[in-house]
Amino acid sequence: MKSTIEKLTPTLTDIFRHLHEHPEISWEEYETTQYIKNLFEEYACRVSTFKNSTGLVVEVGQGKPVVGLRADIDALWQEVNGTFQGNHSCGHDSHMTIAIGSLLTLLEGGHPDNGTFRFIFQPAEEKGNGALTLVEEGIIDDVDFLYGMHLRPIQELQHEQFAPAIQHGAARFLEGTIRGEDAHGARPHLNANAIQVGSEFFQHINSIHIDPMIPHSVKMTSFQAGGKNANIIPGSATFSLDLRAQTNEAMDDLMAKVERISNMLADYHEVKVDLKMSANVAAAVINDEASSIMREAIIECVGEEKLEPMITTTGGDDFHFYTIKRPNVKATMLAIGCNLQPGLHHPDMTFNHDAIPPAVEIVTDALIKTVKKYNQA
Structure with missing residues (x-):
């Protein structure tokens, strides 16, 4: 897997740059949706968009379990250097890049035969109602496990540190x-x-x-x-x-x-x-089995010395509506340390982009581990 991700890293750098330079605010992520869709047209995967919403779902594999990875795709509307504009100061450009990198890794490096990998590119997280809209679309009705991710500020995690869960408020x-x-x-x-x-x-x-x-x-x-x-x-x-x-x-x-x-x-x-x-x-509802799998993936991919305990934060994320509305879904979010500063939602937020490849490896490993554990049970 590492060799595949290393080969993909220049491509992911270009993808991140494009997404960062073309931010779109909640419910207006039209170009972002089309851009991600175009990335996978030549691959053997299933791409679905929504009639009444931006965002898309990309699937690879078939059968049970259905394991999802969600990335939020919208930007904030805020003043940057005296001008109001869309701005990815919450790191959604990196979340999309990580999910795209994970999907490309599965497509180019191979994946288990039994199991469906569902990549959910969700609009309007910043409005707090994007997840609820996709729940109504039925995209997680058959999902067994669901993973997410979020960059963490330097006050919570240093660069190259990772935590297997985020206890959002x-x-x-x-x-x-x-x-x-x-x-x-x-x-x-x-x-x-x-x-x-x-x-x-x-x-x-x-x-x-x-x-x-x-x-x-x-x-x-x-x-x-x-x-x-x-x-x-x-x-x-x-x-x-x-x-x-x-x-x-x-x-x-x-x-x-x-x-x-x-x-x-x-x-x-x-x-x-x-x-x-x-x-x-809503506040987070974290599943112990899902967070345990994420913990194993962190240890295997980057080493136990870079594993940190669950992050507790008063920040929120509409990711947790998936598990509240569908309690059968086992979910957790990967916390990514990347020396993010001065802070989330700051107009001049920066982070160490070198955190993207290991995050791709961790979430991809977690997806594969989940399918293998399910089929062994």
């Missing part, structure tokens, strides 16, 4: 509106100042307390009110909230408290305060 993004009437600046008694309502909302969410043993946070991440006239007291505003919790149960607790704050402020100030969930990412 839950995340919810809320869009809020405050609806009231404007008033003249000389008559503050005639309305509720939306800025004051928002300020009180901010103060109350910072006073939320749940079990301190469970990492959690609630932040107001945007607030807009008022206009160009300084003598108008705004009655309406919009805002957004970012909720994080390490468990799904703690997230439900946080959400209930935020909703009570919203209702209390609306009642007290006699305004309408509405909350709408724009994204909901």
Whole structure:
């Protein structure tokens, strides 16, 4: 396998460069989908796209088990050097490259005869609803094992360190509106100042307390009110909230408290305060058998000295909806150390690209081990 990956490395470098230079945001990954599809047209594999969605699935092999590898394909929309643009600052360009490299390794280096390898190139992870859309497409209804991967910041893993699982937390993004009437600046008694309502909302969410043993946070991440006239007291505003919790149960607790704050402020100030969930990412549900196979693959491919324990992070990933919606699927994610800094989602994020070939080897070995273990059982 190493010799195949070494031969493929220059090709993977070109693939990564193309994907990095052509980022597309969630649900708009049209060129990315077509580019990946074109890569495999000449190979003996099955390529499927979706009628109502970007993304694609590529399969090789046949029969049971069905072992999946998922890569997210969307980029973030953020300001880079003063310009808003698509940007792969979460490492999805590398995730795609690793999955493509694994598939090419199986196609060119050979794979077990019994078993189906399903490569899932999923859109809209950054929106938190890409996985749910593909679940509705039925792509994992017959999947036995599912693997994913994610680059980790330098604070969690150093270059050439790998962990067999990522214990992501839950995340919810809320869009809020405050609806009231404007008033003249000389008559503050005639309305509720939306800025004051928002300020009180901010103060109350910072006073939320749940079990301190469970990492959690609630932040107001945007607030807009008022206009160009300084003598108008705004009655309406919009805002957004970012909720994080390490468990799904703690997230439900946080959400209930935020909703009570919203209702209390609306009642007290006699305004309408509405909350709408724009994204909901579940906390990880990790399978011991899948993570054990990934652990074996790490040891065999790069050595036990580069194996690290499961990573626990308050970050989220919609990958975990696959196992929540289909509990029969055994899943885990490979954590990849690559000296990533200054951090995920930073517009100038960089990482050591030399981490890509060993990651390809590890996930490919995990796929093959899974099929062999299944057929031996």
